[in-house]
Amino acid sequence: MNATDRDADAAANTDAPKRGGRTGDSGTVPATGSDPGRSVTGGSEANGGPGAAGAEGSGSGSATDAASGADRPAGAIDDGRLVPAGPDGNGPTATAESPMARRADAIDDGRRRPGSAGGSGFASSAAATAGPAAPRRTARSAEPEPAAGSSFARRADAIVADRLKAAAEREPLPGKATGATAVELAASLSAGSPHAERFTAEIAAAVRGTALALEAARPHPTDLWAAASAFHADPSVWFEQAVLLGHPTHPLARSRGELTDDEIRAYAPEHRARFALGEYAFDTVRRNGANPPAGGTGVPVHPWQARRYGLDAPVHVHEGAAPLMSLRTVSIGGQHVKTAVDLQLTSAVRHVSPASMHNGPAIAQLLAPEARRCGITLVPEAAVSAVAADGERDRRLAAIVRPAPHTLGHPRTVPFAALAEPCPSDGRPIAVAFTGDDPEAWWAAFTRVALAPLRLFAATGVALEAHGQNTLASFTGDRPVSLVYRDFGGVRVPAADGWADVEGDLVEADPEARLTKLLAALFPTTLTAIVGALAEWSDTDPGKWWSTVASAVRDLDLDPWIADAVLRHPWPIKATTAMRLAAKPTEDIWVSVENPVAAA
Incomplete structure (x- = not known):
């Protein structure tokens, strides 16, 4: 977390910047009938609340200390509710009378089923898998x-x-x-x-x-790529919204601040939400980077935030915006827009800080050439914000805009977190849909992709916060071939001349502290979740999968101290519960966990 991002919410300006447009009733009737990725100009539809048209973080560099827990008005709430997609990703969900819903009371811990009888591979489909089916979860x-x-x-x-x-x-x-x-x-x-x-x-x-997330569960389609292409103009949205429970270890993974149940259903990714995202005019707008929102000139503001501040009459509306894993980041088809919300999501209030508005575009540009050599595509950023009365960027009315992966030559991308996600009906992890007849070869290919941040660290000293939300696998066919990385709020860079322009506390002189940031994000949470999913589904020892990781790490020929940190020593992990009880809950606390690679 940047030093500038630790300000309590009460320390922020209490008056919104002056609008170039009209302010009005916070209860503006939301838009309906939106199409994915379609934009219209003018109107007030972008104030869509829970009744808006139907069909997530991390980013610590743009979060605010939420320790105070100050009361904040929720704004007007419409009674309408979204109709999420059904099992095929398009139609309505099951009703209480459907066979799927009748199985709701059978929910238990049985989320996965073993694969082939020999335990060495996966059955080709759920139907071909031996053993009784796991209980289904209702869609809603x-x-x-x-x-x-x-x-x-x-x-x-x-x-x-x-x-x-x-x-x-x-x-x-x-x-x-x-x-x-x-x-x-x-x-x-x-x-x-x-x-x-x-x-x-x-x-x-x-x-x-x-x-509420469990209530929203629905079976995964058989052909994931086809379903993803049909689901939204941005084919990554289906995978982003398939992640049901969020962070694999955080107790607050599905805490959503002061959102009501209807607002959670309207705005949260696991509910397959769609809404209209408006851009608003202010007297003074500041921009950074060369990737402005497509078709608009204003500041993108999340509909919940727009209602909170009484904004209406947007200068541009993006219909069918779809929330990604972080909830406040949405896809508008060709771009992903990270918005600011006065909400505590997991551990922090999710604003867009001035430091992150400055750092993201700069880091992406500086690091991109070396990242490409290491097999990583860094997603570039641009920032846009209103300017507060004191002349500073307003963290509450700001956004970071990124091109969607498919516009960067990556038509098939899956967030690492989604690969471990089990199908609610039969327990099959999403990764297994791609492994084919040779899961070991697939895993070896994926491991090489997943270790790209280690290669980058060895080459540059820069530590990416490579957790399952920021890190995506790019596929050719069903085979992972490269890595896509987004969001620079948690990156740590060395104290070197080339990084003198970086603001906040992203500069870290201690290389071991930087490596801790990388290891904690990638290994004990993200890769551990995927290994656990594959091992449980195939009824194999997790050590089998970790041995492939160990071999791939050795092949990197890393400096001994880096290799030892990965292969021999206990792994660091963020103490998220202890942090919530600390005096400064946004400051990292690290503890150690067993290193399964050491025994592989």
């Missing part, structure tokens, strides 16, 4: 929200509780783990902390958000 309940005693709520509570128990085993927490429910565990683990009440409330919200 007919209830307006998951009741406290529902199967969704019970399953959600167990998921969050398991994450808290795991945190208790490895993180320095003030209390002991006692209690059966997630909220009881949160209260016991935070006992004695001045932030205990806030943390317990956040966990309760995370359970609610997780239950």
Whole structure:
């Protein structure tokens, strides 16, 4: 997190910048009938709330300290609800009367099934897989929200509780783990902390958000590439929205600040949300970079944020905008727009800081040539923001704009996090849809792609925050061939002349501290989730998959201290629960976990 990004929300300007357009009722009726990736000019439809047209982070460099938990108005809420896509990615979801919905009460821990009988590979399809089918999850309940005693709520509570128990085993927490429910565990683990009440409330919200996510689950289509192409003008959207539970270890992965249930359904990616994204005119607008929003001249503002600040009459509207994994970043077809929202998502309020507006375009340009040599495409950035009364960029009314991967010559990209995502109906991870008859060869190819950030670190000393949301595999056919990286908020660069223009605390003189940032993002969370998914589905020892990783690391011929950190020493991991209970919850706290590669 940049030093400039640690300001409490109360320290930000309380008055929005002067508008070039008209301000008005925060309850403006949202747009309907939007088409993916289509833009229109003028009108006030971009204030679409939960009734907007239907069919996520990280980025620590643009987050704000959320420790204060100050109350913020939610804005007017429309009663309409989106109709998410169905099992084929296009039609409506199952109703409470459908066979899929009738299986809702059967939800349990059985998310995956073993593959071929020999355990050495994968069955070619779910139908060909031996063994009983795992219980299906409903696409959506007919209830307006998951009741406290529902199967969704019970399953959600167990998921969050398991994450808290795991945190208790490895993180320095003030209390002991006692209690059966997630909220009881949160209260016991935070006992004695001045932030205990806030943390317990956040966990309760995370359970609610997780239950809503489970409610939104639907089976994956058989042909993922075809479904992705038909789902949205941007073919990466289907994979982004397939990630159901978010971060694989964070207890607050599905906490969504003050969003209501209807707003979560309207704006969250796991609900297959679509809405209109408006660009707004202000008296003074500042830009950085050469990638402005397509077809517009204003500042893109998330519809929830626009309603919050009473903005209407956008100068341009992008219909059918689709939220990506980070919720506040949306695809408008050919571009991804990272917006600012006054919402705590996981660990921080997600603004767009002046430092990130400056750093992203600069880092992408400086690092791109060496990244290409290492097999990485860096997604370039441009920034646009309103200017506050004090002359500074307004972090609350700002956006970062990036070209979508398919416009950069990568028509098939899948975020690493999505590869581990199991199909809710049969448990098959998305990765298995691509492995074919030789999963070991596929995994070897993927591992070479996944280790590209290590090659870049060895060559430049720059550490990418290569977690599952920022890091995407680019495919030729079903084979991963290169890596696409986006979002420079968590990057760490060396204290060298070439990086003198970087603002905030992205400059880190200690190479071991930089490597910690890279290893923690890539290995104990992202790759561990994919290995776990492949091993569980194929009924094989995870060590088999880790041995391929170990061999690929040795082939890189890294400096001994880097190789040892990957192959021999315990891995660092971010202590996300301890951080939420710390005096400065946006400052990194690291703990160690077992290194499975060391035993492979």
